[in-house]
Amino acid sequence: MRVGLLGCGTVGTALVQLVAEQAAEIEARTGLTLEIARVAVRNAARDRGVALPSEVFTSDAHAVVQDPTIDVVVEVMGGIEPARELILEAIAHGKPVVTANKELLANVGAEVFAAADATGVDVLFEAAVAGGIPLVRPMRESLLGEPVTRVLGIVNGTTNYILTKMTEAGASYGDALTEAQRLGYAEADPTADVEGFDAGAKIAILASIAFGVRVVAGDVYHEGISGLRADDIAYATRRGLVVKLLAIAERCEGEHGSEVAVRVHPVMLPGTHPLAAVRESFNAVFVQGRAVGDLMFYGRGAGGAPTASAVLGDLIDAAGNTRRGTHASIGVLGKATIRPIDELESGYYINLDVVDRPGVLAAVAGVFGTHGVSISSMEQEGFGDEARLVFVTHLARERDLQATLHDLRELDVVHRVGSVIRLLDDEDAPT
């Protein structure tokens, strides 16, 4: 099986090395011989330190996907274009494609899947979500018959690393981010990670597979972690809770049938929840189904070698399917009705800086009452003329909560509405 590789950065390089190491064992177990036959890169002259002859490299990616001697195409270049164009071209030439490209799939996945199904070739993408964790295949195949109700997880290692440092070392957000950047876990511009865009793309893909509908990145509501303060984390720790940035996709019944809610935001979890034990840059995804109950998949969500491992699994599968003359279909993806965040319900943790004088608590509590948001617990700490109030609410509708926050910001006695963190479930709310 001659493999055409598009892109040879961290993941591509790791894949070339892994294929070299494992080729003999793969052949012994499956009868498949994998050969990285052509590699398309921007600069074909650059030495990438991989054990491939220099004539394998080319800067003409179109030549690779059109090459009739290439059996399978692996795309690890990232970004929407020209990846989309090249993948569609490979499919049009009857070649199965393995991709690690979450941005592409979260935006134009439906187009790619439709093209693959029409031609009858595989598009496999285990590496696009949660790196090395086998998650896409179990969801596509093992859980195809399962009534999945919710998928929620830690799918961004950068923010999990930052939150771990804030929790375990009491670091501020800024210091934890700086350390993550120093260690290479965060980029110089961390926006895509810390504001939840990266997690949003991944949960869009997972929602599509879990519920069999088309969900795109733009459907996902997201809040990041850059506004979290050390005292939010300290509060959580005192109550036996842990703050995680979760990506959540839920199926819910709407007036006109099934709806999907997809969002990314910080959540306070009970410390005994398995996701609470996911530390550092690890990822983990919880899948909840009516029959199977709670499942969790845990591992390295990024990095060259783990991602290459996921690509290799798909590559063996695509090669095997090609040999057998079959392919795995993504199945029929219906149209999704996205439930707006306004209609969701949650318990909330809310942190307010207020003036410390008589009557303030009554004024603040009155605003909650006006909007029908019921308070489960309150804590006050004084700081000279200022006080910090922490409220935890019972289950409330997002719309009502946002109206409450709006009115609180209007109050003279409220200096600042700080963090707003959702609780995982009402029964998990600290009381």
Place this chain on the structure above:
Amino acid sequence: MRVGLLGCGTVGTALVQLVAEQAAEIEARTGLTLEIARVAVRNAARDRGVALPSEVFTSDAHAVVQDPTIDVVVEVMGGIEPARELILEAIAHGKPVVTANKELLANVGAEVFAAADATGVDVLFEAAVAGGIPLVRPMRESLLGEPVTRVLGIVNGTTNYILTKMTEAGASYGDALTEAQRLGYAEADPTADVEGFDAGAKIAILASIAFGVRVVAGDVYHEGISGLRADDIAYATRRGLVVKLLAIAERCEGEHGSEVAVRVHPVMLPGTHPLAAVRESFNAVFVQGRAVGDLMFYGRGAGGAPTASAVLGDLIDAAGNTRRGTHASIGVLGKATIRPIDELESGYYINLDVVDRPGVLAAVAGVFGTHGVSISSMEQEGFGDEARLVFVTHLARERDLQATLHDLRELDVVHRVGSVIRLLDDEDAPT
């Protein structure tokens, strides 16, 4: 697709119900229509409370596997015979088989797989290990190219429930077992669970898939949890450790090539290890690979609905493969060289009841020294004339440790050698 079901106990009943609930959605997503067409049970007259016409039931299992109108056979009867005979008969009739039978696979799996490969049909068995957790498929497919070095996990819910109660409620082994029995987590005769036989069968199957070699239940060394005492657990808790019954399969390099070590025994894990957070009757399996790093799969390891979920995933796959005229092969399973437990290395926790008088510690420590077992830490607690000594060793060879225990038992001053619990890794040893 007409399904023939062998057995209709907890799992079979749950499967019938799940197929009824999900048939429409499965058809919408895959085009497959699943129908439980015949059910073989011991007593065909008994009402099982499932929504199937009575003529579907038969007490003649051979008639079901021979029936030319049956496309796929699901075996959830358990035990080696007659399940083995019926499965081989189904394969001989060209029918793919889905089985949840760990006992069968851990003993005569190689025979079944060889027959299936020779005929070109599927034998799928996700439900045989760790119930509803998608684990077999990810290992067979996603990780086929991964250099897996170790598989270790909590694959028995009964013992994990007992250990959770001992850890969190300070219960004795006996009280925790009684509670597990009352809740239906443990059987009246709990031997298969608490002595590690059940976990042994499962790790034999996992070792076979992970390393591509034939490992049977009889190859697995096992120790159970019935000897553990509340003070062992209390010691672990004080040190930030957690005691779990782990099933472990490792690939190691021997003198004459690759060897496999497979065992089940209690282990002390660091409290920060993700397996430490696996509570109650949940299962979780860690898979470690050179490229992918650490993976964990978590969920319900038993119960009707979770197990039925795993069976259904396989059933859809087998039906789809039948329609496409293909099948998934287990691949070539080589002969395994099993490394004897004697040659393994570990750190150890050892609990001794000794006479409390001068010179005892020197005598005991001398025995360790004689066998080259180096002590990492020691704790002594006096009880009148008696004392309890707790030793934790550095990495030692099992053979030397067993020789040490043997000689300790010979010492007059040692009343009892209590629990011996292995540490997960030397670097995790408490110091």
